[in-house]
Amino acid sequence: MANNPIKAVKGVKDILPADATLWREVERRARAQFARFGFKEIVLPIFEKTEVFVKGVGEETDIVQKEMYTFQDQGGESLTLRPEGTASCVRAFIEHSMYHPPGTITKLYYFGPMFRRERPQAGRFRQFYQIGAELFGALEPEADAEAIHLLWLFIQSINIKGPRLYLNSLGCDTCRPPFRAALVNFLTARKERLCETCQGRYQRNPLRVFDCKAQGCQQVMTEAPTIDKHYCPDCQAHFDRVKKGLEALAIPYELNSRMVRGLDYYNRTVFEVTAEGLGSQNSIAGGGRYDDLIKNSGGPAVPAIGFALGVERLLESIGTPLEFSPGHPDVFIVYMEAAADEAFRIAGRLRRTGIAVEKAFKPASLKNQMGKADKSGARFALIIGEEELATRTAILKNLKNSTQQPIPLANLEESLTGLLTS
RNA sequence: GUGAGUGUAGCUCAGCUGGUAGAGCAAUGGGUUGUGGCUCCAUUGGUCGCGGGUUCAAUCCCCGUCACUCACCCCA
Incomplete structure (x- = not known):
C-alpha cells in the first residue's frame, strides 16, 4: 500500500x-x-x-x-x-x-x-x-x-x-405578486416565531419559509396563505x-x-x-x-x-433488479505453457472475426484457468495443451452444459462462429 | 458553512476492564502429474488512517489532524 x-x-x-x-x-x-x-x-x-x-x-x-x-x-x-x-x-x-x-x-x-x-x-x-x-x-x-x-x-x-x-x-x-405581498405581510406579523435563517430571508424569498424544517416555521406556515387561493x-x-x-x-x-x-x-x-x-x-x-x-x-x-x-x-432506488445482459466473452482460451504462442495466435484470429475472446497473459494451473473461464461467464472454454498442439485439435468445452468435443485448429473461426450463432 | 458518528487484511467486520491482531469472503497452491461451478486442506496478505501525549506497555485511554459516512441548509 x-x-x-x-x-x-x-x-x-x-x-x-x-x-x-x-x-x-x-x-x-x-x-x-x-x-x-x-x-x-x-x-x-x-x-x-x-x-x-x-x-x-x-x-x-x-x-x-x-x-x-x-x-x-x-x-x-x-x-x-x-x-x-x-x-x-x-x-x-x-x-x-x-x-x-x-x-x-x-x-x-x-x-x-x-x-x-x-x-x-x-x-x-x-x-x-x-x-x-x-x-x-x-x-x-x-x-x-x-x-x-x-x-x-x-x-x-x-x-x-x-x-x-x-x-x-x-x-x-x-x-404571484399579490400572493407574495400577502405572504410577506403574514410573515412580518409573525416574524418572532420564525427561525434565524427565515427571519433573514422572509422578505427576499418568502416562499422558502414553506420549505423550512424548523418547528416554529412549520407551525407558522400551517396557517400561511397558499398560492392556490391566489x-x-x-x-x-x-x-x-x-x-x-x-x-x-x-x-x-x-x-x-x-x-x-x-x-x-x-x-x-x-x-x-x-x-x-x-x-x-x-x-x-x-x-x-x-x-x-x-x-x-x-x-x-x-x-x-x-x-x-x-x-x-x-x-x-431501483427495486426489482433490471434485466440486461452484462456482456460475457464468447470463448475463454485455457492453455498450457507449451501452447502459449499458439493460444496467442488463436486469440488474435478469433478476435479478428469479431468473437469476444478472453485469455490469461500467463498460464496458471488448468484448474485456475477453468475457474476464471467459469467466472467470466464465457460460453465456451477452448483448451490447448501439448497434445492438442501436436494433433492440431483443441478441446472445446461448453461451460453451460459441461459437454466437450475436439475441434480442429485449422478452421476454428468458422466452426466457432457457427456454434455461437446457433 | 454547522453538527454527530466511523477509520483494523483487496472486501465485510470481530478484537472483553490497555499486554503490539483474528474470522468470513476474495486471491494462490493442492486433494484430481491436463478440466470450472460443490466440497476439503494449506498458504499469501496488516506502518490497526496519520501525528503527538499518558503508561513498563496503546488497535484500545487523551489531544490534534486528515479521510469517509450520516444529518442540517438546499437540491437531482
Whole structure:
C-alpha cells in the first residue's frame, strides 16, 4: 500500500465496471423512453460562461450563491462547471435559433455530469449525473402532462421503488405578486416565531419559509396563505387542465401547495418525484415550467417545460433488479505453457472475426484457468495443451452444459462462429 | 458553512476492564502429474488512517489532524 495514494476529489465517485453496466442500462432505457415521445438528444458542454448560470438559474439561488465551481480561464473570462442543465440548454436553444419558424416545438434531452460544491451526503455528490429533458414552444397544459407522463413511464421502466409524484403550480407574474405581498405581510406579523435563517430571508424569498424544517416555521406556515387561493383565471385554468391531463393518462399525483423549487426560473406547473430507499435526499426528479426564462435570457418569448432526474439516486432506488445482459466473452482460451504462442495466435484470429475472446497473459494451473473461464461467464472454454498442439485439435468445452468435443485448429473461426450463432 | 458518528487484511467486520491482531469472503497452491461451478486442506496478505501525549506497555485511554459516512441548509 502506498503511503499517500492520491484519492478522488471529495464528493466525486468512480463508477466501477460492476456498477457501470447497470448505469448504462438505465441510460439505455431513458433513451428508449425519450425516443417514444419524440425527444432528440443534445450533447451540451459541461462548462459555460458564468453568466449563463447566474442569469439562468437566478442570483438569489443557493446554487449560484455558494455552490458553483467557477474559475477564470487564461483569457480572464469567468467560466463555470455546469450546476444544472436547463440554463445551458436554453442558451443553446437561443444560440441556434431553434425557435424558427414561430410555433416550432423543440424536444430535447441530455445526459451528463453536473457539478455543485455541496457537502456530500447520501444521494448527494459534487459531481453527479442528470438525465434531463426540455420541451420548448408549447404553452398548452397538455405539454406539462405529457412531459410528466414521459418522466413517469421512465420511472416505471426502471422499477423505481415507491415513486410519488408531487404537483403544484407557482402561478405567474400576474398572480404571484399579490400572493407574495400577502405572504410577506403574514410573515412580518409573525416574524418572532420564525427561525434565524427565515427571519433573514422572509422578505427576499418568502416562499422558502414553506420549505423550512424548523418547528416554529412549520407551525407558522400551517396557517400561511397558499398560492392556490391566489391563482389568476389563466393560471387556474392551466393548472386544472394539467391535473385533468394527468388523470386522463392515469398518473397518480399528490397536490402539495407548499412545494417550492430551488431554482428561480419556474412558473406555473412544478413537480417532483420522490422514491424509497434513499435516506434524507429522497427526491429523484424535479422539474417545471419556465415560460419566461428564454425571453429573460435574450431570446424570444417561447414557453418551455422541463425536468431532470438524478442518476445516482435512481440507481439507489431501483427495486426489482433490471434485466440486461452484462456482456460475457464468447470463448475463454485455457492453455498450457507449451501452447502459449499458439493460444496467442488463436486469440488474435478469433478476435479478428469479431468473437469476444478472453485469455490469461500467463498460464496458471488448468484448474485456475477453468475457474476464471467459469467466472467470466464465457460460453465456451477452448483448451490447448501439448497434445492438442501436436494433433492440431483443441478441446472445446461448453461451460453451460459441461459437454466437450475436439475441434480442429485449422478452421476454428468458422466452426466457432457457427456454434455461437446457433 | 454547522453538527454527530466511523477509520483494523483487496472486501465485510470481530478484537472483553490497555499486554503490539483474528474470522468470513476474495486471491494462490493442492486433494484430481491436463478440466470450472460443490466440497476439503494449506498458504499469501496488516506502518490497526496519520501525528503527538499518558503508561513498563496503546488497535484500545487523551489531544490534534486528515479521510469517509450520516444529518442540517438546499437540491437531482
